[in-house]
Amino acid sequence: MSSQSFVWLVTGASRGLGFELTRQLLTSASNTVIACCRNPNSATKLHALQSSAGKLHLISMDVGSEQSMRDSVGMVDAILAGRGIDYLYNNAGIALTDDTPYNFSYSELLEELKINLAGPALLGQLYLPHVEKSQRKVIVNVSSSLGSIGSDKGTKYATYCITKTAVNMLTYKQSKTRPDITVIALDPGFVKTDLAGPNADLEPEESICGVLKVVTSVSIADTGKFFGYNGRELPW
Template sequence: MSAPRTWLVTGSSRGLGLEIVRQLLSDASNTIIATCRNPDNASSLKSLADNAKGVLHVVRLDVSDEVSIQSSVQAVEEILGSSRGLDYLVNNAAISSGNDTAFGFSVAGFESTLKSNVIGPALLGQVLLPYLLKGDRKVIVNFSSGLGSIGLDYGGQNATYSISKTAVNMLTYKQARAQPELIAIALDPGWVKTDMGGQNAPLEPHESVSEILKLITSLSLSESGKYYRYSGEELLW
């Protein structure tokens, strides 16, 4: 059996987060702290426990809410106990305020996008750092997007979402440089059929997630601070 691993995944009620938890639960070596903002409504997530080989803990966590982030630490502490650390923090949860532009956006939409997509993941990294440092793998995966790349030149669409993902890329670089013993990467999951990706997306969630899990479970320190597509290809900043 492979070494036991502990995971915290944000936004696991649906979409890619739910699929990540589903695939992780097929391996008995995984303990997953699957977080979502409303566990009472997360029936798809909770039903994953039925056929699970791994261990599932569902914890309430709203990544746009500082109090919620701070109070989730106690739940993490209770689950991990005094001896186990956290091997993987997967900052997956995010929102998009739609197809706005640099000259046509709402302040409220911009603020809430930055709060959920950048400040929440950053704060979670900060409060969970002691647990990550105690883990064997010490990995932070920050979900970015191809739209966060300036080099890929995707044009003027989806401005506030794209700006938030560019900030996630810089957050990742800063985390990697500030804590050289961690492996922090920014990850583009590809264009995937979820509520966010829409039905025209070419990838199914299981296709993107199986590649993502292969990539992140084999990461080494020399890859920290980099920006990857789900397929393992390094992306232009």
């Protein structure tokens, strides 16, 4: 990484990939991470990162609550004191049930849409002025290869997949609306977290190592693209 310093806002930083991203970012003194989680007081793993090389700020944010997301802006403003956000990293997400389009729970579909789609969409809107203020101007919407229609992944986790396909469209629309901002959809791979379980392919360290290479090297020429953690472009 260069001598430049960067501000990252990461959602869902309490565990899984969001935590690992925060951990790896904080190994460098050039990164300031605003780590967002639902319960900062009980996020003991995050608190343990306070002594890292990078600068950590913990704030409360529930991406399923419009009010909580709106309230976060004042806290972030107080932290940044006029500085911008270089990387808005929409990581928080849920996958509730391995359902099908003919056998799913209506309330679970709405809940997944709220967290996986409406959250990142509103945060893109609320934090646009902060991204505009930065030189780097990158928005990452964490998607999944399961949201790729072109990858033909079959029936599994229908509602989750639908929400991730919607995240891809959000990314496309954001990139077309503001061509001066680099916005990408990103698949972190099949990773051993609470969401994917212990039989997944990758350790969080490996996934995030790849993710960071992709995210820190994308340029405006990559806006509106869908990347895997290994840098390969994925079909929509």
